[in-house]
Each structure stands twice: as C-alpha cells, then as structure tokens.
Amino acid sequence: MAKKRKKPEQLDPEEFRSEALAQALEKQDMAAIALSLRNGNTIVPLISSGDRDKPLDSGEVWTYRDTKTGDVALLLFSDARNKPANLPPTVASYSGAWLEKFLTTHDGTITTVFIDIAGPHPMQAAPADILDALRA
Numbered sequence: 760m761a762k763k764r765k766k767p768e769q770l771d772p773e774e775f776r777s778e779a780l781a782q783a784l785e786k787q788d789m790a791a792i793a794l795s796l797r798n799g800n801t802i803v804p805l806i807s808s809g810d811r812d813k814p815l816d817s818g819e820v821w822t823y824r825d826t827k828t829g830d831v832a833l834l835l836f837s838d839a840r841n842k843p844a845n846l847p848p849t850v851a852s853y854s855g856a857w858l859e860k861f862l863t864t865h866d867g868t869i870t871t872v873f874i875d876i877a878g879p880h881p882m883q884a885a886p887a888d889i890l891d892a893l894r895a
Contacts, residue, residue: 777795779795780837783795796855796858803850804820822869832873834846842877843877862886866886871886872889
C-alpha cells in the first residue's frame, strides 16, 4: 500500500515576522534597528531545518558566498515574505542572543550582513557593527 503524502504544514505568517524590525527599517532608525535585533527575532533562511526530536538542533543556516571574491554574506529578514523566492524555502526565527553567538562563531568568515536584501527597506552592515548593536 502506498504511503499517504503528508500535507505541508501551514505556518503562521505572524510567527515569521518581526514588526519592530520592519518598522525600524522603514524609518531607517539605527537605534530602533539595534534595539529590535537585540530584543526581538530575525528571520533566517535555512539549508535544512532542525530535527524536531532534538531541541538543540536549530537547523543549518544558509549564507551567500560570492564566487568571485569569496566573501560570505548572512541574510536576515524582518518578514519571511521579504525573502526572495530563489533562496531556500525553509526559514527560522532566531533571537538576538542567537545572532550574537552566530556572528561571534563565524567571525572572520562572514564579511557582511544584509537585512531585507530585496526590500522593501534593505540595509547592509558589517558584522562588527551588528555585534556592537547586539552588545550595547
């Protein structure tokens, strides 16, 4: 007997959105952006999601490597709907503490951080600047 296909799980769009970050980006308010990164969540594309049976497995974060320069960019989003369709379809919502740990772990590898790269209000920053904002 053939296995029944599972329906894709419907995700709550509000779960994968940071209203505070979206508003701060719209206003280009650097203090508000820093505050929302530190105290809120950001949406991160994943190559693969974590194993639900292993709570410490949070998935594998997708980064972009420029083939010409070798530079590595971390892409963050205020809303999963702002993620371009050509990126991996899986996303996760991570805290500021996670972001600080991730950037610290990959210090020297990640050369830039883009937030909402495809809009509506994109921003680019150096990882050191994001870390400073997270630690302020």
